[in-house]
Amino acid sequence: MNSIRLVSVVPQVFAQQNNLDSEIWNQDIKFEKGQVYLIEADSGKGKSTFCSYIVGYRHDYAGKVLIDDQNALNFKVQDWVDLRQNHISHLFQELRLFPELTAFENVEIKNKLTNFKSEAQIKEWFDHLDIADKLDAKVGRMSFGQQQRVAMIRALVQPFEFLLADEPISHLDDSNSQLMGEILMEEAKAQGAGVILTSIGKHIALNYDKTLRL
Amino acid sequence: MSLVWKLLKQHINVAQFVGFFFANLFGMFIVLLGYQFYEDVMPVFTSQDSFMRNDYVILSKKIGMGSTVSGRSNAFTNDEIGDLKRQVFATKVGKFTSTEYKVDAHMGINGTEILNSELFFESIPDEFIDIPLKNWSYKPGAREVPIILPRSYIAMYNFGFAQSHSLPKISDGLVGMIDFNIYIHGNGHQQQFVGKVIGFSNRLSTIVVPQAFMDWSNAYFAPDGHSDPTRLILQVDNSADQLSTKYIDRKGYEVENDQLQTEKTTYFLRMMVSLVMFVGLIISLLSFYILMLSIYLLVQKNAEKLENLLLIGYSPGRVAAPYQWLTIGLNVGVLLIAWLALFFLRGYYMNIIETLFPEIDGGTMFPAIILGIGLFVLVSVFNIIAIRRKIISIWKRKE
Numbered sequence: 001m002n003s004i005r006l007v008s009v010v011p012q013v014f015a016q017q018n019n020l021d022s023e024i025w026n027q028d029i030k031f032e033k034g035q036v037y038l039i040e041a042d043s044g045k046g047k048s049t050f051c052s053y054i055v056g057y058r059h060d061y062a063g064k065v066l067i068d069d070q071n072a073l074n075f076k077v078q079d080w081v082d083l084r085q086n087h088i089s090h091l092f093q094e095l096r097l098f099p100e101l102t103a104f105e106n107v108e109i110k111n112k113l114t115n116f117k118s119e120a121q122i123k124e125w126f127d128h129l130d131i132a133d134k135l136d137a138k139v140g141r142m143s144f145g146q147q148q149r150v151a152m153i154r155a156l157v158q159p160f161e162f163l164l165a166d167e168p169i170s171h172l173d174d175s176n177s178q179l180m181g182e183i184l185m186e187e188a189k190a191q192g193a194g195v196i197l198t199s200i201g202k203h204i205a206l207n208y209d210k211t212l213r214l
Numbered sequence: 215m216s217l218v219w220k221l222l223k224q225h226i227n228v229a230q231f232v233g234f235f236f237a238n239l240f241g242m243f244i245v246l247l248g249y250q251f252y253e254d255v256m257p258v259f260t261s262q263d264s265f266m267r268n269d270y271v272i273l274s275k276k277i278g279m280g281s282t283v284s285g286r287s288n289a290f291t292n293d294e295i296g297d298l299k300r301q302v303f304a305t306k307v308g309k310f311t312s313t314e315y316k317v318d319a320h321m322g323i324n325g326t327e328i329l330n331s332e333l334f335f336e337s338i339p340d341e342f343i344d345i346p347l348k349n350w351s352y353k354p355g356a357r358e359v360p361i362i363l364p365r366s367y368i369a370m371y372n373f374g375f376a377q378s379h380s381l382p383k384i385s386d387g388l389v390g391m392i393d394f395n396i397y398i399h400g401n402g403h404q405q406q407f408v409g410k411v412i413g414f415s416n417r418l419s420t421i422v423v424p425q426a427f428m429d430w431s432n433a434y435f436a437p438d439g440h441s442d443p444t445r446l447i448l449q450v451d452n453s454a455d456q457l458s459t460k461y462i463d464r465k466g467y468e469v470e471n472d473q474l475q476t477e478k479t480t481y482f483l484r485m486m487v488s489l490v491m492f493v494g495l496i497i498s499l500l501s502f503y504i505l506m507l508s509i510y511l512l513v514q515k516n517a518e519k520l521e522n523l524l525l526i527g528y529s530p531g532r533v534a535a536p537y538q539w540l541t542i543g544l545n546v547g548v549l550l551i552a553w554l555a556l557f558f559l560r561g562y563y564m565n566i567i568e569t570l571f572p573e574i575d576g577g578t579m580f581p582a583i584i585l586g587i588g589l590f591v592l593v594s595v596f597n598i599i600a601i602r603r604k605i606i607s608i609w610k611r612k613e
Contacts, residue, residue: 055525057524057525077529077530077606077609078529081527081528081529081530084525084526084527085527090525092525096522096525096526097522098221098519098522100220100221100224101217101220101221105217105220108217109217109218109221109523109526110526110527112216112217113526113527113528114527154526158527
């Protein structure tokens with residue numbers, strides 16, 4: 001896939017608001033593969049809602065979400081499964097890790113599905129992000145910042161044309177944010193993918209092609 | 215152990231699954247047992263008499279207090295027989311002829327004498343005997359006489375005698391082992407015959423010899439004797455069943471027919487087995503309900519994990535699979551144990567049945583195997599669909 005396009009998309013909860021001042025909602029906007037986007041917004045503007053429309057776990061909107069010019073509303077379950085497995089990687093704001101599994105297992109459970117990365121590569125990332133000592137620690141016992149890094153590694157062990165990172169560094173210090181940005185961009189470049197980051201102010205310093213206000 | 219299973223086995227309540235397992239085991243076992251038992255026992259009642267067709271009826275006159283005291287004959291007169299022959303329902307009428315002379319018989323099995331008695335023979339016209347004529351023919355004067363024994367003799371022997379004398383039990387296939395020696399004297403003649411046992415009859419409660427032997431021997435050993443037949447055999451046109459019943463009632467005749475008895479017995483047997491199977495099915499149904507509740511509860515408790523798995527790219531089918539395999543595994547376990555238990559129990563009761571009715575063939579566990587597989591597939595398919603739907607509902611909750 002090459003593009004994600006939102007045509008006059010308005011979340012149903014915002015339908016009554018006439019003064020919707022947004023560069024995404026109720027606009028015609030296209031996200032291209034290979035580009036880096038930053039979406040900024042205050043909380044409550046619908047950042048996570050935006051992400052959930054694109055990966056198809058919410059459909060409560062008016063307008064059209066077009067994935068490669070195909071209306072996402074017509075996607076079948078299997079289409080979404082394929083999209084989530086092979087085309088759009090999503091780093092959830094709420095992380096959605098499994099607290100009963102170790103950090104490594106949390107990544108492995110995804111990698112088993114895609115068989116995309118080697119164990120060595122995964123361990124290298126852990127090392128790089130300074131959480132190598134947490135490989136076998138239960139995720140439930142790790143700090144949120146550490147969990148964010150595990151979640152990012154999990155987001156990278158799949159092929160994708162778009163990486164959707166929802167407030168990826170909210171609990172990270174600057175140096176860790178920088179590290180994360182490097183790994184993320186490196187992987188996105190390697191795959192020729194587009195990157196869409198959301199932020200409520202604090203964001204990774206990257207060369208964004210476009211910054212949008214939600 | 216797969217990571218998905220490691221995640222999804224969280225919150226599995228072992229007690230609930232053990233409860234399901236045993237409930238389902240009992241249900242399955244009862245259903246299979248009922249069906250298997252029915253299939254095993256039914257032939258005992260429905261096995262047809264190979265010597266007499268089912269539409270043959272044996273008639274006699276009622277022997278009441280009156281006739282015993284007054285000495286009134288219970289034989290059929292020629293008028294009565296003629297009247298019966300004129301009835302539309304009577305397609306064929308035959309007379310029972312008895313011996314007018316004395317018979318001494320010695321019966322032995324495998325050389326061991328088991329019966330030594332004075333008795334009598336009866337015969338019915340050959341057309342009523344349903345075996346090839348070459349086995350049922352007699353040339354006047356010949357030494358060998360074909361005979362048919364009542365099956366009750368054999369039951370008596372198998373149960374009473376064989377057991378206590380450690381002799382082999384006799385079944386239809388082993389009639390050749392019976393030695394039957396016959397001594398007849400009368401009218402100044404004396405002769406020895408050898409009875410050749412053709413088989414056993416459930417419906418003819420008498421020792422039957424060919425009509426040809428009867429006619430010849432009566433003329434030879436007791437030329438002066440004659441008695442009227444006390445029993446008649448007739449073929450009844452089934453379409454005129456009502457008529458025949460009315461006629462027989464009106465005349466005060468008695469139908470010597472265990473067919474009715476058999477029908478009653480099979481009816482009750484069928485009813486009982488149905489009842490037992492029904493109870494088994496109810497138990498199975500309830501256990502299925504327990505399983506579904508457990509699974510639903512499990513899915514509910516693990517809803518968040520399931521949702522997360524779906525969101526990171528697992529398909530509903532793949533997420534449902536561990537629970538589906540879990541239920542299939544339980545179902546397989548239940549089926550195997552139920553079969554095993556049935557195998558042993560069946561061995562026990564078949565032993566009894568075979569002693570009682572040696573002519574019944576051993577049968578197989580096929581009915582239970584087929585029914586078991588059928589139930590297993592049915593229950594498993596329901597399980598699989600129910601779990602799949604539950605997972606899909608989790609997928610859709612975000613919609």
